[in-house]
Amino acid sequence: xxxxxxxxxxxxxxxxxxxxxxxxxxxxxxxxxxxxxxxxxxxxxxxxxxxxxxxxxxxxxxxxxxxxxxxxxxxxxxxxxxxxxxxxxxxxxxxxxxxxxxxxxxxxxxxxxxxxxxxxxxxxxxxxxxxxxxxxxxxxxxxxxxxxxxxxxxxxxxxxxxxxxxxxxxxxxxxxxxxxxxxxxxxxxxxxxxxxxxxxxxxxxxxxxxxxxxxxxxxxxxxxxxxxxxxxxxxxxxxxxxxxxxxxxxxxxxxxxxxxxxxxxxxx
Amino acid sequence: xxxxxxxxxxxxxxxxxxxxxxxxxxxxxxxxxxxxxxxxxxxxxxxxxxxxxxxxxxxxxxxxxxxxxxxxxxxxxxxxxxxxxxxxxxxxxxxxxxxxxxxxxxxxxxxxxxxxxxxxxxxxxxxxxxxxxxxxxxxxxxxxxxxxxxxxxxxxxxxxxxxxxxxxxxxxxxxxxxxxxxxxxxxxxxxxxxxxxxxxxxxxxxxxxxxxxxxxxxxxxxxxxxxxxxxxxxxxxxxxxxxxxxxxxxxxxx
Numbered sequence: 001x002x003x004x005x006x007x008x009x010x011x012x013x014x015x016x017x018x019x020x021x022x023x024x025x026x027x028x029x030x031x032x033x034x035x036x037x038x039x040x041x042x043x044x045x046x047x048x049x050x051x052x053x054x055x056x057x058x059x060x061x062x063x064x065x066x067x068x069x070x071x072x073x074x075x076x077x078x079x080x081x082x083x084x085x086x087x088x089x090x091x092x093x094x095x096x097x098x099x100x101x102x103x104x105x106x107x108x109x110x111x112x113x114x115x116x117x118x119x120x121x122x123x124x125x126x127x128x129x130x131x132x133x134x135x136x137x138x139x140x141x142x143x144x145x146x147x148x149x150x151x152x153x154x155x156x157x158x159x160x161x162x163x164x165x166x167x168x169x170x171x172x173x174x175x176x177x178x179x180x181x182x183x184x185x186x187x188x189x190x191x192x193x194x195x196x197x198x199x200x201x202x203x204x205x206x207x208x209x210x211x212x213x214x215x216x217x218x219x220x221x222x223x224x225x226x227x228x229x230x231x232x233x234x235x236x237x238x239x240x241x242x243x244x245x246x247x248x249x250x251x252x253x254x255x256x257x258x259x260x261x262x263x264x265x266x267x268x
Numbered sequence: 269x270x271x272x273x274x275x276x277x278x279x280x281x282x283x284x285x286x287x288x289x290x291x292x293x294x295x296x297x298x299x300x301x302x303x304x305x306x307x308x309x310x311x312x313x314x315x316x317x318x319x320x321x322x323x324x325x326x327x328x329x330x331x332x333x334x335x336x337x338x339x340x341x342x343x344x345x346x347x348x349x350x351x352x353x354x355x356x357x358x359x360x361x362x363x364x365x366x367x368x369x370x371x372x373x374x375x376x377x378x379x380x381x382x383x384x385x386x387x388x389x390x391x392x393x394x395x396x397x398x399x400x401x402x403x404x405x406x407x408x409x410x411x412x413x414x415x416x417x418x419x420x421x422x423x424x425x426x427x428x429x430x431x432x433x434x435x436x437x438x439x440x441x442x443x444x445x446x447x448x449x450x451x452x453x454x455x456x457x458x459x460x461x462x463x464x465x466x467x468x469x470x471x472x473x474x475x476x477x478x479x480x481x482x483x484x485x486x487x488x489x490x491x492x493x494x495x496x497x498x499x500x501x502x503x504x505x506x507x508x509x510x511x512x513x514x515x516x517x518x519x520x521x522x
Contacts, residue, residue, distance in 0.1 A: 129365040136359040
């Protein structure tokens with residue numbers, strides 16, 4: 001009987017935990033809004049975070065973009081050549097990179113690099129009582145820790161996505177011309193014919209929202225870390241897993257929503 | 269002007285109760301702390317001395333009871349209101365809680381910069397003065413990870429006093445320090461009281477420090493105040509429990 005009750009209670013408890021988690025995230029958003037609109041902007045810390053998050057993540061997103069572009073080019077070529085339309089690869093690769101591949105894959109990579117670092121750094125500060133030290137010195141942890149990271153991610157992520165797209169296209173051009181002997185002119189003509197600047201805006205807009213998602217989830221995990229090193233490890237793992245899952249789910253809804261504003265194949 | 273009316277206690281703790289799960293840490297603590305006095309909190313480990321200190325500065329929220337600062341209830345304040353109230357206080361954490369990413373001097377300068385001080389020379393002078401008081405000037409450019417436990421604690425003290433707060437709460441300021449540095453810290457606490465009329469609340473297990481610095485001693489036992497009096501009254505107390513605590517006797521036979 002008790003096992004049956006436990007089995008029935010489990011989904012309910014999980015749902016309540018999920019609601020509680022959403023409530024905590026909502027509270028963090030409210031604190032952040034207060035910090036942004038009624039507190040002072042911390043430009044210096046924001047600049048430091050842009051260097052750490054944006055500048056420091058370039059290698060990761062460049063490699064991700066380049067090899068995604070390269071492998072997508074190769075796979076497309078293997079199938080497209082059966083139909084004799086391999087010269088159109090540039091079009092499909094650029095649109096896919098702009099709208100889905102670069103934002104999602106670079107977003108996931110940044111989640112792993114930046115989200116984990118945020119959760120670990122803030123979590124370590126939490127268990128070492130450094131967060132409480134901020135509070136006793138009259139500094140709200142959200143003002144000092146979350147606000148600069150929030151702005152840094154909002155600024156960095158769209159640019160990182162754009163960089164990822166550029167290197168993805170460059171790699172695609174290289175692979176198609178060097179490995180598959182498709183003249184660059186044909187490749188580029190199809191890129192220009194099928195890609196609009198709205199596709200780039202589409203990807204960068206996704207990056208903007210992914211940045212917000214990653215920073216909120218990761219900072220929340222850091223700020224709520226407990227139980228020493230184990231708690232920091234758990235918080236870091238959760239930050240990456242929750243951010244990655246949320247990114248994939250939100251990506252679908254963003255695709256549906258943004259396609260309404262920037263339909264495929266149209267310019268502004 | 270707040271902070272000058274000696275008829276109103278600076279800090280008043282009333283019926284404070286706090287539990288962590290099944291563990292009832294504070295079970296109704298009543299305590300008044302006057303302006304300019306040095307109150308020492310003693311008692312066995314795990315009896316809630318640090319928990320009480322964290323309630324006084326509003327880091328913890330009580331289950332029942334209230335903490336008043338100059339007659340204003342801290343327990344009904346929001347976190348952002350508490351941030352302003354806390355600017356009147358300094359706090360030394362048991363583990364010092366220095367920022368690992370900043371040097372000692374940057375750690376000590378942090379509260380000054382956050383309080384809005386922009387003059388770099390003034391900041392440097394104040395940091396130097398605070399570090400001098402705890403004899404740590406020679407190590408100002410070191411990172412906290414390269415300091416010994418005692419040095420970290422002294423850096424934490426410098427950070428707590430640098431803003432010249434009205435009240436400083438010390439959680440075991442001399443634990444892990446050698447006797448000479450302990451004496452330096454004790455003198456510093458006394459000097460702060462005499463020169464700036466700073467109110468100090470000190471948790472310590474060092475009985476020589478207790479008799480050196482305390483105006484009043486409060487003992488916490490089983491979540492309530494079990495003794496509240498002067499060091500002389502503590503020494504003269506007939507309670508065997510208190511005498512055993514002062515002498516450091518466990519009652520065990522080898």
